[in-house]
Amino acid sequence: MLNLCCLFGGESTEYEVSLRSVTSVIENADPAKYILTTVGITRDGKWYLYDGPIAAIARDEWWKDPAHIHPAMISPSKGDRCLLVLDGTTYRKIPLDVVFPVMHGAHCEDGTLQGLLELSGIPFVGPDCRSSAVCMDKFSTKAVLNNFMIPQAKVEFVTRRELAEDFDAVAARVAALGYPVFVKPSATGSSIGVSKVRTPDALRAAIENAAKFDDVVLVEEFIDGREIEVAVMGNADPIASVCGEIDPGSDFYDYETKYVSDTASYYIPARLSDEASDAIRKTACEIYRRLGCKGLSRVDFFYTAEGRYIFNEINTLPGFTSISMYPKLFMAGGLTYAEVIDRLVEYALAE
Numbered sequence: 001m002l003n004l005c006c007l008f009g010g011e012s013t014e015y016e017v018s019l020r021s022v023t024s025v026i027e028n029a030d031p032a033k034y035i036l037t038t039v040g041i042t043r044d045g046k047w048y049l050y051d052g053p054i055a056a057i058a059r060d061e062w063w064k065d066p067a068h069i070h071p072a073m074i075s076p077s078k079g080d081r082c083l084l085v086l087d088g089t090t091y092r093k094i095p096l097d098v099v100f101p102v103m104h105g106a107h108c109e110d111g112t113l114q115g116l117l118e119l120s121g122i123p124f125v126g127p128d129c130r131s132s133a134v135c136m137d138k139f140s141t142k143a144v145l146n147n148f149m150i151p152q153a154k155v156e157f158v159t160r161r162e163l164a165e166d167f168d169a170v171a172a173r174v175a176a177l178g179y180p181v182f183v184k185p186s187a188t189g190s191s192i193g194v195s196k197v198r199t200p201d202a203l204r205a206a207i208e209n210a211a212k213f214d215d216v217v218l219v220e221e222f223i224d225g226r227e228i229e230v231a232v233m234g235n236a237d238p239i240a241s242v243c244g245e246i247d248p249g250s251d252f253y254d255y256e257t258k259y260v261s262d263t264a265s266y267y268i269p270a271r272l273s274d275e276a277s278d279a280i281r282k283t284a285c286e287i288y289r290r291l292g293c294k295g296l297s298r299v300d301f302f303y304t305a306e307g308r309y310i311f312n313e314i315n316t317l318p319g320f321t322s323i324s325m326y327p328k329l330f331m332a333g334g335l336t337y338a339e340v341i342d343r344l345v346e347y348a349l350a351e
């Protein structure tokens with residue numbers, strides 16, 4: 001039996017997505033293989049061992065019953081590989097073989113937590129601190145991939161300072177991209193702060209909104225294409241799932257479409273020729289390696305009517321809910337959800 005610690009919640013704007021993701025992981029992890037320790041992190045960043053009912057997690061009520069939450073932490077001090085659970089002035093230790101951060105976004109997926117785990121010496125699921133940080137930040141991801149001829153949308157980067165000091169210059173740079181454009185914070189997820197801007201008069205408000213979430217804002221040319229996602233897993237020699245396709249059934253794949261409404265249609269496998277699908281899967285693995293990923297990531301593309309595929313973004317801890325693309329893409333290839341978890345744990349322990 002392995003001691004598997006699932007971390008959930010977290011300070012990011014994707015807190016609620018994590019609650020759903022972790023519920024699926026807990027429900028599907030093979031009880032014959034794992035002793036689960038569940039640690040919830042509140043919206044304001046407090047860590048608790050949680051030993052209450054699973055159903056209370058998705059309802060966001062897990063933190064409400066003091067009987068089931070116990071202050072806890074993973075120490076950066078290398079040693080015992082355990083969770084420290086604080087009971088008043090004393091503490092007890094729960095041994096951990098591997099940590100699965102089932103969390104998304106800032107302080108969860110962006111290298112912060114991964115840095116702590118690296119210091120602790122406890123193996124964990126997903127890319128390391130450096131790769132997580134590069135992949136979470138769209139500005140950095142694009143900068144790295146530009147060195148390797150990976151096709152990407154044209155982009156202008158705008159900082160809060162430029163926005164405040166010389167918006168006219170920003171507007172002129174953006175005009176060269178041609179409207180519509182997409183505006184997004186460099187390092188959020190779940191489409192938070194993302195908007196489609198059709199005319200120059202709407203640009204400023206869109207950038208100001210995105211700048212609430214990040215100092216750096218991306219303004220991208222609009223890519224008129226179908227949305228294709230590829231799940232990748234592995235370490236030095238990663239494997240790609242079949243391609244999946246999302247038709248948002250709305251203006252674009254915004255937060256509402258992702259988690260609230262049910263307009264979106266999903267195609268697994270994507271409606272692509274074998275040649276296009278193989279080329280995209282191969283490129284997904286190349287991107288994964290170039291960005292130094294290990295464990296898992298989901299790589300997202302646009303596929304245009306002319307047959308061009310354009311990299312959009314990478315997610316190192318993608319959604320893991322029962323309806324999320326990452327597990328579903330590997331399940332289409334014959335793995336069960338439980339086996340996807342097993343593989344990720346194996347990759348975490350392999351190094």
Ligand SMILES: Nc1ncnc2c1ncn2[C@@H]1O[C@H](COP(=O)(O)OP(=O)(O)O)[C@@H](O)[C@H]1O
Nearest residue numbers: 153182188189190191192220221222223252253
């Ligand atoms: N350059 C673009 N052209 C067309 N649609 C885009 C573009 N950038 C983003 N989108 C749309 O916005 C959604 C969210 O943007 P994305 O870059 O994936 O951010 P997030 O990390 O929040 O998922 C995409 O799934 C897509 O529907």
Ligand SMILES: [Mg+2]
Nearest residue numbers: 190191300313
């Ligand atoms: Mg996305």
